[in-house]
Amino acid sequence: MKKSSVKKLGILCAVLFLLISGYFLYRYFSKLRFEEVTIERSTDDCEDDCLSVSLNYLHCKGNSEFARNFNKEIEIQVANFLLSNDDDTLQVDISIEKALENFMSDYNNIHEHFPEIPAYELILSDSIMWQNSKMLTLVSNRYSFTGGANAVQSKVFTHFALDNGEVITNENLFTDEAKVTAIAEKYFKQTQEASVIEVLDDKGFGFDGNGFHLPKSMGISADYLILFYEPFEIASYMDAAFEVKVPMKEVMPYLTFKED
Numbered sequence: 001m002k003k004s005s006v007k008k009l010g011i012l013c014a015v016l017f018l019l020i021s022g023y024f025l026y027r028y029f030s031k032l033r034f035e036e037v038t039i040e041r042s043t044d045d046c047e048d049d050c051l052s053v054s055l056n057y058l059h060c061k062g063n064s065e066f067a068r069n070f071n072k073e074i075e076i077q078v079a080n081f082l083l084s085n086d087d088d089t090l091q092v093d094i095s096i097e098k099a100l101e102n103f104m105s106d107y108n109n110i111h112e113h114f115p116e117i118p119a120y121e122l123i124l125s126d127s128i129m130w131q132n133s134k135m136l137t138l139v140s141n142r143y144s145f146t147g148g149a150n151a152v153q154s155k156v157f158t159h160f161a162l163d164n165g166e167v168i169t170n171e172n173l174f175t176d177e178a179k180v181t182a183i184a185e186k187y188f189k190q191t192q193e194a195s196v197i198e199v200l201d202d203k204g205f206g207f208d209g210n211g212f213h214l215p216k217s218m219g220i221s222a223d224y225l226i227l228f229y230e231p232f233e234i235a236s237y238m239d240a241a242f243e244v245k246v247p248m249k250e251v252m253p254y255l256t257f258k259e260d
Contacts, residue, residue: 033061041104049119051107053100057126058138069165073158081124081142121145130220135168135257136160137220154241155228157219161257170218174254184227184246185212191244207234225251
C-alpha cells in the first residue's frame with residue numbers, strides 16, 4: 001500500500017473517531033441527569049411525639065438552561081411547602097435551607113409556650129411520572145400536619161418543557177382545552193357514580209360558577225391524564241381529595257407537547 005493511501009486512511013480513521021466521540025459526548029452532556037436529595041430533620045433530644053420533616057426531591061445536574069430553571073422551580077416549591085404558603089403568599093427568593101430553619105424555629109417557639117400540642121410532621125416526595133422528547137411531568141406527593149384538626153395530603157403535578165426547563169401552565173398544556181374538558185367530564189361522572197367518598201352536606205358533588213371544570217392539579221402518565229381535585233375545588237365539600245383518571249389516548253391528540 002502506498003504511503004499516500006496509508007496517510008489518507010489514517011486521516012479518515014481519525015475523523016471518524018472524532019465524529020463518533022463527539023456524538024457520544026453530545027449524547028452524554030445533552031441527556032438530563034437527576035439526583036435525589038434527601039433531608040431528614042427531627043427535634044433534638046426527643047423520644048416521643050417528635051417533630052418530623054422528611055423531604056425527598058430531585059436536583060438536575062449541570063448548568064444548562066433546563067437545569068437552572070428546573071432547580072429554581074423545585075427550590076421554590078419545596079421551600080413554600082415548608083412554610084405552608086399558597087399561591088397568594090408564595091415566596092420566590094427563599095432557599096430550602098432557610099425555609100427549613102424558619103419552620104423548625106417557629107415550631108420550637110410554639111412548643112415552648114404550648115408543650116401539649118401534637119408534633120408537626122411534613123413529608124414531601126418527588127418523582128418523574130412521565131416524559132417524552134418535549135416535556136416531563138413531575139409528581140410531588142405531600143403530607144402535612146401542623147396542628148390543625150386533620151392532616152393534609154395532596155399531589156402537585158408540574159410540567160416542564162425539556163428545551164428550557166420552563167413550567168408549562170395548565171393553560172398551555174392542551175391545544176383545545178374545551179375538548180379535553182368535555183372528555184374529562186364524562187370520566188368525572190363515571191368516577192363520581194362509583195365513588196365511596198363522603199360529601200359533607202346533602203348537595204352531592206357540584207361546581208361553583210359555570211359548571212364542570214378541570215382541576216388546578218393535572219398530571220400526565222403513560223396511560224392516564226390524572227385529575228386531582230382538592231376538597232375545596234368542589235362546591236359540596238368532601239372529606240378527601242377526589243381523583244379522576246382519563247385515558248391518555250383520548251386526550252393525547254390535544255397535548256401541546258406531544259411527539260411529532
